[in-house]
Amino acid sequence: MNKELLIQTHQRIKPFIHKTPVLTSQLLDEIAGCNVFFKCENFQKMGAFKMRGAANAILSLSDEERKGGVVTHSSGNFAQAVSLAAKKVGVKAYIVMPENAPQAKKNGVKTYGGKIIECESTAEAREFTANKIQKETKASFLHPSNQDEVIY
Structure with a gap:
């Protein structure tokens, strides 16, 4: 590294x-x-290390990219981390969560200001829904585990 x-x-x-x-x-x-x-x-x-990656990913975006907000798919910790980090910098957060995500995780996302969009509980449904939101809102996509800014 x-x-x-x-x-x-x-x-x-x-x-x-x-x-x-x-x-x-x-x-x-x-x-x-x-x-x-x-x-x-x-x-x-x-409550999790995911806060580090979410904050770095959002802070690495340009001002123009932040205007459209951010979108991710996650059933838990990354969803909450993106919601909280986005709230702290005044960015809208769209969070795609499977319909069977734990209610405690959904409550955390809502508490931190994320907008939850539910989908079926498949990887394909998550990706499809996140792509749809990205196109509709011009939000920047943050991958929960496969993006340099999230990893570093």
């Missing part, structure tokens, strides 16, 4: 994330025969 890119990413998202602790366990180190480190991203804003 490019160290310079990682530093730039950290500087970009720093105001939008919590600094989460790294914990260790002597007992688990002994059992595993090595040092084990736990990055406690459960303490991250919205």
Whole structure:
């Protein structure tokens, strides 16, 4: 990984994330025969590491790209992360969620200001619906797991 890119990413998202602790366990180190480190991203804003990628992806968009909002498909953590990150920068978030997504995740998306569009519970339905919204709204698509800005 490019160290310079990682530093730039950290500087970009720093105001939008919590600094989460790294914990260790002597007992688990002994059992595993090595040092084990736990990055406690459960303490991250919205409860998951996905906040980092969502914030970076949105902040990496140009002002013009942000005007149309963002769209993603996710049944949970990335949906909530995009909703919260978009809210913090004043961007509309369209979230495609399968109809059988957990209600707690849907509630989180709504609380963070995301607009939920439900679809069938297939990968094809998610992609089709997200593409449709993207065409209708000019929203920028954020892939939940296969986009450099989300990964770095």
